[in-house]
Amino acid sequence: MITPPRAVRDRILSLSPTELPAYVYDLAALRAHAASVRAALPDRVELYYAVQANGEPEVLAELGPYVDGYKVSSGIELAHVAEAAVDRPRVFGGTEKTPTELADALERGVTRFQVESEYELYMLAGLAQRHAPDRRVAVLPRFDLPVPDGLLTADGGGSATASGLDPARADTIVGLLTDGSYPNLELRGVHAHLANGVHAEEHLALAESVVAWTLELAARNGLRLTEVDIGGGMAVDYDRPERRFDWHAYGEGLARLVTAHPGLTLRIEPGRALTAYCGWYASEVLDVEHGSSEDFAVIRGGAVHLRTPVTGRHDQPWSVLEVEPWPYSWPRPVVRRERATLTGQLSTPKDVLVRDVRAQGLRAGDRVVFSLAGAYTSSAPHRAHTRYPEPGFHFLDADADGDRSR
Numbered sequence: 219m220i221t222p223p224r225a226v227r228d229r230i231l232s233l234s235p236t237e238l239p240a241y242v243y244d245l246a247a248l249r250a251h252a253a254s255v256r257a258a259l260p261d262r263v264e265l266y267y268a269v270q271a272n273g274e275p276e277v278l279a280e281l282g283p284y285v286d287g288y289k290v291s292s293g294i295e296l297a298h299v300a301e302a303a304v305d306r307p308r309v310f311g312g313t314e315k316t317p318t319e320l321a322d323a324l325e326r327g328v329t330r331f332q333v334e335s336e337y338e339l340y341m342l343a344g345l346a347q348r349h350a351p352d353r354r355v356a357v358l359p360r361f362d363l364p365v366p367d368g369l370l371t372a373d374g375g376g377s378a379t380a381s382g383l384d385p386a387r388a389d390t391i392v393g394l395l396t397d398g399s400y401p402n403l404e405l406r407g408v409h410a411h412l413a414n415g416v417h418a419e420e421h422l423a424l425a426e427s428v429v430a431w432t433l434e435l436a437a438r439n440g441l442r443l444t445e446v447d448i449g450g451g452m453a454v455d456y457d458r459p460e461r462r463f464d465w466h467a468y469g470e471g472l473a474r475l476v477t478a479h480p481g482l483t484l485r486i487e488p489g490r491a492l493t494a495y496c497g498w499y500a501s502e503v504l505d506v507e508h509g510s511s512e513d514f515a516v517i518r519g520g521a522v523h524l525r526t527p528v529t530g531r532h533d534q535p536w537s538v539l540e541v542e543p544w545p546y547s548w549p550r551p552v553v554r555r556e557r558a559t560l561t562g563q564l565s566t567p568k569d570v571l572v573r574d575v576r577a578q579g580l581r582a583g584d585r586v587v588f589s590l591a592g593a594y595t596s597s598a599p600h601r602a603h604t605r606y607p608e609p610g611f612h613f614l615d616a617d618a619d620g621d622r623s624r
């Protein structure tokens with residue numbers, strides 16, 4: 219359980235039931251965390267923020283001083299970054315880039331393109347002639363490299379996916395990019411995002427294997443490749459939230475790696491591990507239902523706003539803020555059994571935020587606060603098809619005058 223800091227707690231308790239659910243962001247905490255991540259990394263490691271984790275303009279702007287740039291995966295993300303973080307370097311990756319998105323990205327001066335398929339390579343080369351005629355466009359092919367045997371204990375890596383080029387085609391791709399076929403594209407290096415939810419030691423081993431593979435590719439083809447982007451996927455442990463990705467050890471390992479390979483720049487692009495901890499999803503218990511074998515505390519909202527427990531198949535860490543008095547004349551529902559399951563309002567068994575936890579005494583009207591809610595939470599399309607209102611958004615900043623809410 220992670221209890222919210224005082225400012226977050228006070229804000230949640232100050233909201234009326236109709237202002238719930240709400241996301242409350244602790245911007246000072248976000249800054250402190252981003253600063254510590256940056257400080258842990260050596261100079262020759264570039265830190266790009268993967269916008270897909272959380273594209274709120276306030277979050278993008280706060281991260282600005284600590285990141286080297288932003289990694290976008292869609293035209294919409296690109297537009298967000300262009301507004302919130304003007305003129306910052308941007309890398310464009312993502313699996314299904316459309317010609318319109320690529321043309322827009324070229325016009326906006328995106329600094330690097332992660333190319334995910336051979337078709338995308340031809341498309342980018344063609345579009346670059348028209349939309350970026352005066353520059354060579356920097357390209358990093360993304361290869362779907364196999365994860366070395368036994369490396370990962372976490373899930374989320376190791377099998378073939380639609381993301382990335384077949385490594386067996388690497389020499390051909392490199393040939394296309396260096397034999398004069400596409401003079402307006404410049405091969406800078408390799409991109410490989412191999413897994414999600416990976417802790418520092420394993421992530422470091424992945425980085426080493428990607429660097430070794432890239433250097434072999436370069437040697438085989440008589441090239442000098444100067445960049446390796448090892449992606450994101452740094453772990454956020456929802457089951458054991460106190461177990462954080464060890465940025466310090468990771469930074470030390472990366473420092474050894476760049477020292478061993480002068481002339482090589484490494485790039486990482488974490489999303490979740492940068493923003494998850496600064497966001498809180500606050501709601502209230504609406505009712506307690508006593509099933510034949512289980513109690514269910516039904517909260518206002520749920521998976522319509524917070525999709526991480528469903529997509530990640532985990533319990534979202536939570537805590538309770540008790541609310542007194544009960545303002546109604548009718549009896550207050552309460553969890554009678556020792557344990558209960560916390561569900562949202564959707565009439566589907568999938569709308570579960572926390573399964574079978576100690577919750578005796580939890581009552582309707584009590585506030586429940588879900589932590590680690592700063593990344594990959596949005597269910598906007600889902601809400602658009604239901605009757606559920608948007609959550610509120612509150613951006614608290616202990617170091618600044620006032621804060622922003624909407």
Ligand SMILES: Cc1ncc(COP(=O)(O)O)c(C=O)c1O
Binds near residue numbers: 271311451490491
């Ligand atoms: C290519 C790439 N880069 C970065 C990320 C960000 O991952 P995470 O938010 O887990 O750090 C992802 C997410 O899957 C990705 O596919």
